[in-house]
Amino acid sequence: MVTHARKLLTIITEAALEGVLVRDIERLGAHGYTITDARGKGRRGVRSAGWDASSNIRIEILCDQETASEIAAHCRKKYYDNYAMTLFLVDVGVMRPEKF
């Protein structure tokens, strides 16, 4: 099986950001994204998802290195300081490179 190298950027952040973040992501060139609901803990304390205000989401974006960098930089600049947010990058292989 031939796979092509791409990046998987995962953003874990506050559920309140879902709307704006999705718009940002698309504007910056991502062709798609996947969202799951999550809870967790980080420097901003426990976010236990008992109600909207304490819920997290986990956004995954498959894209090329460049788009990943841009989205990550954008998030860093616009959201890092004021929101609970964690980002990480993983190398992945995809089968249909043209899609991402």
Place this chain on the structure above:
Amino acid sequence: MVTHARKLLTIITEAALEGVLVRDIERLGAHGYTITDARGKGRRGVRSAGWDASSNIRIEILCDQETASEIAAHCRKKYYDNYAMTLFLVDVGVMRPEKF
């Protein structure tokens, strides 16, 4: 800690496929799988998980390279054209290699 190299195959697809896909995966030799509910967007548009028809699932399968290839090839052949579906592969380390 000694870890052994395996593959993590992640399939993001329509919730309607859960039943058939799980049967396929087991038939093709996977020893297990993990499913989470998801929503997202891709070439088939927004799937916002407001109800069954627009819900996604995210299936993760830890297995060896070969099984991963087989499952990926099977999905590509059987579901790619007609269903919302995204696949990607990641290299992972596991502790009990005999399990996967």
Place this chain on the structure above:
Amino acid sequence: MVTHARKLLTIITEAALEGVLVRDIERLGAHGYTITDARGKGRRGVRSAGWDASSNIRIEILCDQETASEIAAHCRKKYYDNYAMTLFLVDVGVMRPEKF
């Protein structure tokens, strides 16, 4: 974009363990974690998340190699034999290394 190498340890296990596991993880030095609800199948059979007793969780921990090893070893020793549990490690890149 400069990223720093870290580990992503993912633990898939029974929902009943959430409380104790989270305490263990923090005690062993993790600075945070993310939890999503899951279902799945493994050597302990189908866990379909129909009710508490058959629900899984998926815990992700971003940390350095050492902490990951320690947590993995601890889980192996304390929970592996008696609980449904799967662990795997992935190499990831993070932007703010001091956070993890």
Place this chain on the structure above:
Amino acid sequence: MIDPIILFFLLGLGAALLRSELRLPAVIYDFLSIVLLLSIGLKGGIELSKQPFGALLPQILAVTAMGFLLPLVAFPVLHRLGRFKRADSASIAAHYGSVSVGTYAVAVAYLGNRNIAFEEHLPLLLVVLEVPAILVGIVLARGFSRQMRWGEVTHEVFLGKGIVLLIGGLLIGWIAGPQGVASIEPLFFDLFKGVLALFLLEMGILTAAQVGSLRKYGLFLLGFGIAMPLFSAVVGVVLGWLLGLSVGGTAMLGILAASASYIAVPAAMRISVPEANPTLSLTAALGITFPFNVLVGIPLYYAFAVQAHSFFGG
């Protein structure tokens, strides 16, 4: 006087069109549908327990025939006139041959508000109408190929959530009878309209989500989504009259015929006719026909029934 449940539908529709963040959690929608399906089944079952089943057989057969017929009419229109692909035409036809439980529930409320009686075994006819169109749709898309796993298809069709709950409710109502069911009435009957109101709130939101694709698929689909239910309603009303149903029952059969499925059929088609584009059929059934029926169709079809009975004689 406009029924508040319709206003809930419009609230959901309006809020979603204005891009409000209002949504009902998916599991709540699930829960509300479960309660509605069981309620409708129970109501029908109680009534069945009061009358001999045999007497209903002719109606069941006639309605089944209608369920086979309607998609066979819709298919060529979609395929020839609409130039839809074979699979898409078959799938849409199946949606329109089957029924919508939401529409039925709104009709129950509509007739209830006006104190118009209808045969209480109509939920049974609703169940009967769910199935044939699905089979027709699959055959239209696939032919009678030997490769078809009919076992799987039957399983898919008869053990889908919707049908299990309807039939289950029917059986429970039938076995337990009116006295037996009395103790669960506060949940299943007294709350019925409230639950329906919340259900329609979410239906409004889901309908709004189809509007985007509506623009894409254009005028033919819009026309079909209105013309087809009108045609089906006439067929249903005539059949109801022929079967000797009351005015209310005749209207109900017209409404059932006119309604298009958006629960059982989409699920079945997705598995059995995967190459059919689900957006197409949902846009039509949910984006056009459901609001049309709920806002305009139900009173209209009732007027049809009144006409039929006064014209041909009761």
Place this chain on the structure above:
Amino acid sequence: MIDPIILFFLLGLGAALLRSELRLPAVIYDFLSIVLLLSIGLKGGIELSKQPFGALLPQILAVTAMGFLLPLVAFPVLHRLGRFKRADSASIAAHYGSVSVGTYAVAVAYLGNRNIAFEEHLPLLLVVLEVPAILVGIVLARGFSRQMRWGEVTHEVFLGKGIVLLIGGLLIGWIAGPQGVASIEPLFFDLFKGVLALFLLEMGILTAAQVGSLRKYGLFLLGFGIAMPLFSAVVGVVLGWLLGLSVGGTAMLGILAASASYIAVPAAMRISVPEANPTLSLTAALGITFPFNVLVGIPLYYAFAVQAHSFFGG
């Protein structure tokens, strides 16, 4: 006349055995249990507010003793006769020494249908019976080891969801009294049987999921899952009679004794006796004993109570 709530159980069971995709979302199941537990607690609390607590003390003590005794009887049977591992035997014994709120609720409906009165403080006895068996189970598995973190165990046992809601409901009912609670009756009392019906629908589905493992663990477990509740019912009925309960109350105590926990105990055992295989105890409690009690046991234990009272005298 068969109670419709039993039919809901059978519907869930049947649908799942036929591999229908019908399921209730887990959060809905959660929600229904919360409402049931609070309802039962409230009912008991209201009654407590009407009578001096002291009068109940003897009953509470006697029932506590029964809660300690029953698992001590079950354990050697499982360990010696059944050749189950120590931890497994202890865990199963704890399940059978404790009680099932679902079974209790079905029994309430059963007696209610027949207008058979029972002492309204039974929810208090239900709460009392939840706990001792858990402690016995842990000690049987672990011994009185000093390593046991009894603080943690107590926390686990008394602050588990089920007990908190039952006790919370009791206290609220007690403090607020009948008039106070009147305003929330429509949700907690009028809907009780409807909520129970939906709860049992899901219980049927969950029960069906145990059938696979049933085949695996064989005949001994099946026998135990039927013989143990029969034995416990006799103990409970005799105790009820000795305590001077009414026929209904006697039956209820028999039913409580016969029922096996599938909420509080599994959760506590999973944490405190991790080496016990949870499939084993759930198969027995949920796959065998729950349906047995609900379908056969409750009428039977009621008959026991009638016998006891007519034989020994009221």
Place this chain on the structure above:
Amino acid sequence: MIDPIILFFLLGLGAALLRSELRLPAVIYDFLSIVLLLSIGLKGGIELSKQPFGALLPQILAVTAMGFLLPLVAFPVLHRLGRFKRADSASIAAHYGSVSVGTYAVAVAYLGNRNIAFEEHLPLLLVVLEVPAILVGIVLARGFSRQMRWGEVTHEVFLGKGIVLLIGGLLIGWIAGPQGVASIEPLFFDLFKGVLALFLLEMGILTAAQVGSLRKYGLFLLGFGIAMPLFSAVVGVVLGWLLGLSVGGTAMLGILAASASYIAVPAAMRISVPEANPTLSLTAALGITFPFNVLVGIPLYYAFAVQAHSFFGG
């Protein structure tokens, strides 16, 4: 007699403080709030349908003015006295200028229990009070910068879930009128207090979660969280008296003024004033003011209203 719904709040609070694992699933909490918001809206709308809208205009304007005023009073106190950052002060001020639907619902129950009538259009005033404080908060944090995307802000504010449901309920009640709404009363009105009880159970759990941060932010916040509602209540009561409201209505306006938002405002502030720390405002509004109002404030503010009416004359 203590209202059981307060006991539900205390149960949730107590269970969470003892670190019980009891929690209501988030989607259920969501569902309960949806039902509450719609109920309150419907109630108000029905009443609006009975009286000319014009007559209410003066009240609406006066209450709007109060909504603008209160945060302007709170801001300097927080910023100067409390030494909170500009953004934090603005955000907290916005929370206290707006209203809490949960507190309102508890007050409805409180007055209902005592058969104290109040003007039924108060839900309308509740809606009116939601908005101005949000705008003031944003301007206080940002100034009238041209960069502010006011379109987005307006969208955020008026199309948030809470306001859409309240206004939607109002409109539905208004259009459908008392007869129209009758059919959905069993869900929205009969269950109101039961739903509120469960809602408060979860509110108790959420409140307990704030206690940790309470310790961190210290005495000033605690003082503010009690003094501010007392001050606002006086303003509201005086305004109510000036507007010629009944004693009940006067108390209600005091309660609305005293309550602090924890649904609409946090969501709007999170997006529009991101640099404000949400923990701070939630600790105050949810951890201090909500329990204070529910346990102590409501009876107190009612006493204020009685005083005002007997002192100044009805």
